[in-house]
Amino acid sequence: MKSASRLERVLTEGHFAVTTECGPPRGADPGVIRKKGELLKGFVDAINVTDNQTSVVRMSSIASCVILKEMGFDPIVQMVTRDRNRIALQSDILGAAALGMNNLLCLSGDHQTFGDDPEAKNVFDLDSIQLIQLVKRMRDEGVFPSGKKIEGPPKFFIGAASNPFAEPFEIRPLRLAKKVEAGVDFIQTQCIYNLDRFEKFMDEVRKLGLHKEVKILAGVTPLKSAGMAKFMKKNVAGMDVPDAVVKRIADAPKEQQPEVGIQLCVESIARLRQIEGIAGVHIMAIEWEQKVPEIVERAGLLPRPQV
Amino acid sequence: MILKAFENGADGVMVVGCLEGDCHYLTGNLRARARVGRVAKLLDEIGIGGERVQMFNLSAGEGTKFARFATEMVERIRALGPTPVNARRGGGQKEIEP
Amino acid sequence: MIMGQQKPIRAILDMLAPYDKIVLAGCHGCVTVCRAGGQKEVEILGSAIRLAREAEGRPIEIREVTLERQCDPEYVETMRPYLQDYQAVLSIACGAGVQFVAEKYQTTPVLPGLDTTFIGVTEKQGVWAERCQACGDCVLHLTGGICPVARCSKSLFNGPCGGTTAEGRCEVSKDIPCGWMLIIERLRNLNMLDNYRKILPMKGWRTSRDGGPRRIVREDLTQ
Numbered sequence: 001m002k003s004a005s006r007l008e009r010v011l012t013e014g015h016f017a018v019t020t021e022c023g024p025p026r027g028a029d030p031g032v033i034r035k036k037g038e039l040l041k042g043f044v045d046a047i048n049v050t051d052n053q054t055s056v057v058r059m060s061s062i063a064s065c066v067i068l069k070e071m072g073f074d075p076i077v078q079m080v081t082r083d084r085n086r087i088a089l090q091s092d093i094l095g096a097a098a099l100g101m102n103n104l105l106c107l108s109g110d111h112q113t114f115g116d117d118p119e120a121k122n123v124f125d126l127d128s129i130q131l132i133q134l135v136k137r138m139r140d141e142g143v144f145p146s147g148k149k150i151e152g153p154p155k156f157f158i159g160a161a162s163n164p165f166a167e168p169f170e171i172r173p174l175r176l177a178k179k180v181e182a183g184v185d186f187i188q189t190q191c192i193y194n195l196d197r198f199e200k201f202m203d204e205v206r207k208l209g210l211h212k213e214v215k216i217l218a219g220v221t222p223l224k225s226a227g228m229a230k231f232m233k234k235n236v237a238g239m240d241v242p243d244a245v246v247k248r249i250a251d252a253p254k255e256q257q258p259e260v261g262i263q264l265c266v267e268s269i270a271r272l273r274q275i276e277g278i279a280g281v282h283i284m285a286i287e288w289e290q291k292v293p294e295i296v297e298r299a300g301l302l303p304r305p306q307v
Numbered sequence: 308m309i310l311k312a313f314e315n316g317a318d319g320v321m322v323v324g325c326l327e328g329d330c331h332y333l334t335g336n337l338r339a340r341a342r343v344g345r346v347a348k349l350l351d352e353i354g355i356g357g358e359r360v361q362m363f364n365l366s367a368g369e370g371t372k373f374a375r376f377a378t379e380m381v382e383r384i385r386a387l388g389p390t391p392v393n394a395r396r397g398g399g400q401k402e403i404e405p
Numbered sequence: 406m407i408m409g410q411q412k413p414i415r416a417i418l419d420m421l422a423p424y425d426k427i428v429l430a431g432c433h434g435c436v437t438v439c440r441a442g443g444q445k446e447v448e449i450l451g452s453a454i455r456l457a458r459e460a461e462g463r464p465i466e467i468r469e470v471t472l473e474r475q476c477d478p479e480y481v482e483t484m485r486p487y488l489q490d491y492q493a494v495l496s497i498a499c500g501a502g503v504q505f506v507a508e509k510y511q512t513t514p515v516l517p518g519l520d521t522t523f524i525g526v527t528e529k530q531g532v533w534a535e536r537c538q539a540c541g542d543c544v545l546h547l548t549g550g551i552c553p554v555a556r557c558s559k560s561l562f563n564g565p566c567g568g569t570t571a572e573g574r575c576e577v578s579k580d581i582p583c584g585w586m587l588i589i590e591r592l593r594n595l596n597m598l599d600n601y602r603k604i605l606p607m608k609g610w611r612t613s614r615d616g617g618p619r620r621i622v623r624e625d626l627t628q
Contacts (some may be wrong), residue, residue, distance in 0.1 A: 082559070086607065088474030108566050111558055111577045122559070129563040145607065171565070171589055171601070178563055178604055190567060197535045237568045237576040348447075352414045353457035381624030391460035 002139065005102035005157035006074035006293035007046040009307040010280075011186065011215045016039030016273060018301050019076065019188065019217060021036040021048040022068070022294050026057035033059070033067045034288050041072070041292045043303055046103060046284075048188070052083065055115025062096045069100055070247050076159060077101050080109025086134070090144065093135060101123035104161040105188070106131040129182045132160055136183030139209030143300060158183060162216070163190040164201035173204035187214055188282040191221035193273055194240040196229040204277050211277030218272040219282045222291060226250035262295060269299040309346045309360055318393060319384035321377065322362040329366060334366060355390050358383070406526075407436035407499045408533045409519040417495065418457055420516045424492040425463065428484065430506065431471035431552075432498035439533050442519055443499035444471040450497065450518065475502025476512070481509045488513055493606075506543065524555075527602035541612030541619065547600060555607075556584035562605040564588075 009015045010304060018039060033049075040047060049064040065075035077096050079089065096104065096109045112120050128136065134145060135158050164172050164287035176187065186188045192198045196219070196267040198271045205211055226249045234240035245264065252260045266282075271280050281301075285292050296302060312320045322343050324336035330361045347357030387400050388394075411417075421427065437443030449598060451469045458465040468491060473480045475498035488494070488510055496503045497518040506513035523535035536603050538555040544562075554560045558577045562584030568576030576579040592598045610616065 010474070027578050108559055110562060110568065113577050125610065126563070126607055127559070127561040127563050128566075129604055133604070161567060166565070166569045167571055167573055167583070168565075168569070168586060168589060174601060175563075175565070178602065182604055237570045265568045310456065313456055314452055318556060348451055349414065350456075353418075353453055354460050355456055381608060390456075392456055395462055 003102045003155040003157040005046075006307060007076070007103055008185070010305055011306060012046045013305070015305045015307075016193060016301065017046075017215070017217060018044045018296055018304065019048060019280065020044045020048060020285065020289070021044045022064070022281045022289065023286070024052055024061070024064040026056070026058050028059065030067050033064050034071065035071060036120070037068050037071045038291055040043050041297045042304065044254050044283075045280075046076050048105060051078040051080045051107070051109070052144065054110050055082070055112040055117065055120075056280065057095050057116065062092060062099065062101070065096070065101055066099050074102055077106045078107060078177055080107045081124055081129065081131055082109030082125055082126060083110065083120075083127045085123055086145065089126065089131065089134070090138070093138060093156070094150075094152075097152075097156065101197035102155070102157055103159060104135060104156040105161065106135065106184075107161055112222055117252075127188050129178055131180040132158055132184050133177060140183075150304070155186050157219065159186045160184045160185045161190065163238050164192075164198055165190060168202075168203075170198075173202060173208055173210070175211055176205060176214075180210050183274070184214055186279075187216045188218040190238060191219040192268060192272070192283055193245045194242045195241060198272075199275060202219040202277055206277055215279040216277055217280040217282040218269075218275075218280060219276050220265050220268050220272070221283060221286060222265040222288065222295060223249055223286045224288060225254070225257045225261070226252075228261075235301040241257065256302050262291060265295055266298045269295070269301075310349075311344070313350075313355060313390060313392065316393060316396070318331070318390050319359045319380060320361075322360065324362060324364050324378075325333050326364050328337075332402070353378070358386065359387065359390065400404050406438055406524070407501070407521060408439045408523050408525045408535075409436055409499050409521040411446065411497060411519055412517070414453055416449075417450075417516075417518050418454065421454065421458075421465065421493070422497065425458075425464070426466045426490070427495045428468045428470060428488065428491045430484070430494055430496045430498065430584065431469075432473075432475045432496075434474045434496055434498070434502075434503055435477070436502075436519065438527065440531075442499075447471050447495060464508070464627055472498075473528065475499075476505055478505075480510065484510070484517050496614055539613065540608070540610070542609060543617075544565050545603070546605075547605065548588045549595055549597060549600070551584065551588045551591055553584060556582075556587065558584070561585065562608060 007017060012033050022036050025033045028041045029128060047068055051061040052058055065077050068075040106128045112118055116138050135156055139153055139155055145149060162176050228250050229241055232239050232244060249257050249260045269281050282297055283292050310318050324339050327336060330336040343360060343362040347360050355396040365372045411448060429447055431442045431444055431447035438441045447469050449620060451467050455467060475481055493516060494506055495516045495518050496506055500521040503515055503517045523538040525533050525535045528534050532572055535555055540554050553562055557564050558575050569583040573583050573586045575583050589601060590598055
């Protein structure tokens with residue numbers, strides 16, 4: 001075992017893992033996190049807390065994860081390279097480990113033009129792949145990039161994201177290969193609506209043998225409404241929502257659309273479980289965290305394993 | 308050149324070019340239109356007024372059209388009055404002797 | 406070359422408010438090519454400023470000059486015979502030129518009429534685009550001649566990120582092509598796609614502006 005991570009144990013023992021995501025509040029109230037945590041207890045193996053997602057300022061991922069840890073979760077800290085240089089990144093890595101964190105997801109991060117502070121200075125001292133390399137070296141060799149010894153190396157289960165749907169399609173498996181080479185332990189993909197295309201992606205992934213070297217969790221996001229489906233199809237870069245999916249939810253009367261969305265999600269999970277190389281599911285229920293328990297239950301993923 | 312005309316006391320400037328598609332220099336009249344647009348914007352920004360410069364397109368043989376454009380322009384400029392620069396210079400508008 | 410854009414005329418007029426006798430200095434170098442600070446632009450700006458000031462009842466005298474360059478001392482010196490007769494210089498050269506003039510004429514305020522933006526190229530007449538970030542450690546041989554620092558919005562060295570749009574544009578704006586899409590396309594055309602598989606390590610930013618203002622000294626040329 002590389003870390004004390006519960007998620008690592010679940011995956012290593014061969015169970016189909018379930019993770020989810022939690023958006024921290026735009027304020028200093030820890031109660032918001034606690035409420036979300038309460039909803040999810042017993043339904044997931046780990047919870048990600050995003051790091052100023054879409055460059056909108058929120059309570060820090062590490063702080064939010066500490067609150068979740070106090071509730072008994074084994075959270076996944078997310079770290080973007082948009083806002084911090086290598087000095088701050090290393091420092092936060094040590095700090096997060098000291099606070100008992102076991103999982104770290106390395107990301108480049110959305111560009112700051114998306115947030116409320118587009119005038120901010122762009123850091124990007126490192127990219128996500130270089131960050132993976134950095135954390136791996138700190139963990140396995142116990143040294144800083146300078147080569148100097150770390151007194152008490154941080155032991156993280158290292159994660160990264162993968163987007164099978166952004167252009168160019170043929171490069172995405174190669175980029176995943178780079179992340180694997182850099183030392184990533186687990187992957188969470190962007191949310192999947194186009195299962196055919198995802199299966200093609202996984203064909204390429206398996207050809208490269210990557211599924212044997214990294215644990216891939218397939219991302220899903222339940223659609224709340226036809227409006228949401230159309231918005232995501234049109235406005236979110238790197239997202240593929242097939243017309244058939246939009247039609248299915250749009251054909252339902254408005255008050256039944258949320259149920260259709262959940263049903264679609266549950267069906268996706270069933271299909272994803274059948275794909276060779278998929279080790280788990282990552283449920284991103286944006287501002288709909290209360291539906292995660294129902295999704296997990298209906299997908300037949302309860303109870304979560306005792307590890 | 309257009310700005311110099313205003314510096315030298317013009318209250319308005321007419322720029323005349325060939326019909327679009329008929330330019331001897333192929334795109335000269337299109338570029339002129341773009342430049343006139345730019346100067347008009349600048350004149351707005353400095354408080355002189357972009358409506359004091361305008362481009363007209365016609366062919367060499369369209370004498371009556373030219374007369375009509377000229378009259379239109381003169382009427383418009385007369386209504387606008389002297390530029391703020393001319394007003395300062397102790398103006399009122401001077402009719403140009405034919 | 407170095408590209409820039411003239412500041413809005415209102416901003417320039419605000420800067421000139423305390424003065425009524427200035428030199429307006431352009432440059433025959435880069436800013437001429439990007440149509441921001443050359444002789445034509447000096448003449449147009451000069452007229453506009455005079456008209457605006459006369460319209461508000463505060464005429465201004467402007468001596469218009471376009472120097473060969475404002476970044477070499479011998480050309481900046483050519484203003485010395487008359488500069489002390491003027492209250493300020495409005496320079497529409499790039500930021501380097503403005504500063505150099507200020508350095509050479511310590512007692513005359515030098516104002517920037519241009520916002521200097523980037524090192525770039527003329528894509529076509531009227532369209533200029535950024536190409537180089539002057540990072541001091543060029544990697545163009547590894548990326549098929551396309552710079553990841555300048556042309557990727559996140560300066561990723563192992564891109565692309567997950568935000569590339571279906572049309573191959575950057576998530577920041579559809580006016581920006583995804584830099585890494587361009588790199589991959591180029592490596593493919595050069596039969597060098599194997600380069601893509603290699604992980605490029607953390608960049609050393611010390612050679613760039615991050616390490617402090619830079620200087621090159623060529624001993625063989627300083628004699």
